[in-house]
Amino acid sequence: MAAGQQNPRLVAVQVLTRCEDGGYVDAALDAALQKSGLPAKERALCTRMVYGVTAARRRLDAQLAGYCAGKKLTPPICNTLRLGLYQLQSMDGVPDAAAVNETVRLPALLRQKSATGLVNAVLRCYLRDGKPTYSGSDLSVRYSVEPWIAKMWCKAYGEEQTRQLLARFEGEFPTFIRVNTLRTTAPDLIRRLSDEGLTAEPTALPNCLLLRRTGYLPGLPSFAEGLFHVQDLSSQYCCQALGAQPGDTVLDCCAAPGGKSFTVAQYMGGQGRLCAFDIWAQKLPKIEDGARRLGIINLTAACHDATTPYTGVPLADKILCDVPCSGLGILGKKPDLRYKQRGEIKDLPDLQLRILKQAAEQLRPGGVLVYSTCTLSPNENQGVVGKFLRDCPDFTAVDLTGLCPGATVTDGMATLLPHQTGSDGFFIAKLKRGTPCNR
Numbered sequence: 450m451a452a453g454q455q456n457p458r459l460v461a462v463q464v465l466t467r468c469e470d471g472g473y474v475d476a477a478l479d480a481a482l483q484k485s486g487l488p489a490k491e492r493a494l495c496t497r498m499v500y501g502v503t504a505a506r507r508r509l510d511a512q513l514a515g516y517c518a519g520k521k522l523t524p525p526i527c528n529t530l531r532l533g534l535y536q537l538q539s540m541d542g543v544p545d546a547a548a549v550n551e552t553v554r555l556p557a558l559l560r561q562k563s564a565t566g567l568v569n570a571v572l573r574c575y576l577r578d579g580k581p582t583y584s585g586s587d588l589s590v591r592y593s594v595e596p597w598i599a600k601m602w603c604k605a606y607g608e609e610q611t612r613q614l615l616a617r618f619e620g621e622f623p624t625f626i627r628v629n630t631l632r633t634t635a636p637d638l639i640r641r642l643s644d645e646g647l648t649a650e651p652t653a654l655p656n657c658l659l660l661r662r663t664g665y666l667p668g669l670p671s672f673a674e675g676l677f678h679v680q681d682l683s684s685q686y687c688c689q690a691l692g693a694q695p696g697d698t699v700l701d702c703c704a705a706p707g708g709k710s711f712t713v714a715q716y717m718g719g720q721g722r723l724c725a726f727d728i729w730a731q732k733l734p735k736i737e738d739g740a741r742r743l744g745i746i747n748l749t750a751a752c753h754d755a756t757t758p759y760t761g762v763p764l765a766d767k768i769l770c771d772v773p774c775s776g777l778g779i780l781g782k783k784p785d786l787r788y789k790q791r792g793e794i795k796d797l798p799d800l801q802l803r804i805l806k807q808a809a810e811q812l813r814p815g816g817v818l819v820y821s822t823c824t825l826s827p828n829e830n831q832g833v834v835g836k837f838l839r840d841c842p843d844f845t846a847v848d849l850t851g852l853c854p855g856a857t858v859t860d861g862m863a864t865l866l867p868h869q870t871g872s873d874g875f876f877i878a879k880l881k882r883g884t885p886c887n888r
């Protein structure tokens with residue numbers, strides 16, 4: 450490492466320590482990497498370490514407890530030990546000797562030199578023991594989630610499904626993209642991406658492609674030309690469920706950063722009216738920039754709190770309520786969500802129901818509303834829709850059987866479990882408003 454250059458492990462420990470008080474890993478890492486001046490390869494290493502240690506934190510702590518009993522650890526030293534153990538367990542490309550030697554240097558760099566001996570002793574002892582893996586039967590420790598999450602899933606899906614679901618979150622998640630049908634076709638985009646060195650494959654869903662190898666996608670000429678946007682398969686099924694048609698009036702109540710609005714606009718063939726709302730004005734430029742890049746001309750982005758009436762907005766043919774949620778379906782991509790406390794998300798079902806009921810007021814008779822989340826929490830999913838259907842008898846659930854291969858459909862509503870669909874954990878309910886004669 451050149452003199453004065455940042456150390457990727459040091460940056461990783463600093464980010465991990467900063468996030469322990471509740472900061473978001475992705476934001477803290479982005480900010481630290483920008484300041485760090487690290488070259489691309491070291492940035493990738495640092496990123497892998499931060500995400501990996503975060504995803505395994507609960508299990509690493511359980512294992513470290515056996516080596517550090519009775520020792521008082523400061524947060525930076527605790528994170529140094531987690532990082533050391535993680536490298537020895539999960540980073541095949543880092544030789545054991547390098548993992549230990551580089552990690553043992555960190556206490557001095559963190560101005561906690563007195564902990565050097567402890568870090569050295571713990572890591573060498575773990576190596577001498579033959580790098581044992583966690584041998585307990587507690588799913589929440591083995592797969593590193595808060596106990597209430599494992600318990601909730603065992604109750605909802607059974608223990609074996611929960612094990613498979615949690616194991617899936619430890620693997621790599623593929624990248625899916627959405628063909629911009631306003632500008633190209635799937636076969637043409639596949640050829641174009643191949644010229645740019647990427648392998649894209651069709652999926653069961655038309656115009657959804659799976660990328661086998663990815664790099665920095667926004668750097669591709671085809672991206673700059675607006676031929677696609679990145680969007681998970683589950684989100685694309687959600688947009689398909691809405692069934693927007695050219696000429697429709699469509700509201701997207703919780704639209705930022707805009708991925709689903711863009712796909713819906715493509716189903717609309719650029720014709721009709723698409724209002725993309727979000728409560729945060731600072732998020733609107735992301736929607737507007739994306740729409741501009743993709744050549745979408747029938748989308749208007751505006752600031753609106755979806756729990757309040759939509760004044761001056763026409764009744765809609767289709768409404769998408771992709772509500773704020775606990776995100777438990779995307780633990781593989783956002784590892785810090787594994788440690789959400791139940792209390793932090795207890796108010797979400799109430800907010801989600803208020804957003805859904807307000808949207809319902811804005812739907813024309815005979816219109817269709819899709820309620821979706823990227824969480825696997827029955828309270829936020831079937832619980833909210835169940836209450837809605839009881840309170841709003843002019844709505845019925847449209848059966849989503851057959852929408853997405855591998856999805857579990859109960860009472861017409863689809864739950865997408867990642868180990869069954871190969872995509873994000875997701876929930877989709879399609880609700881139709883009766884026409885005056887059948888209300």
Ligand SMILES: C[S@@+](CC[C@H](N)C(=O)[O-])C[C@H]1O[C@@H](n2cnc3c(N)ncnc32)[C@H](O)[C@@H]1O
Nearest residue numbers: 703704705706707708709727728754755771773
């Ligand atoms: C799950 S995200 C939406 C993702 C988006 N549909 C997409 O596909 O790109 C939920 C969004 O709801 C917004 N939001 C939260 N509370 C809201 C409210 N009361 N009214 C409108 N939007 C809200 C958040 O700012 C966030 O952007």
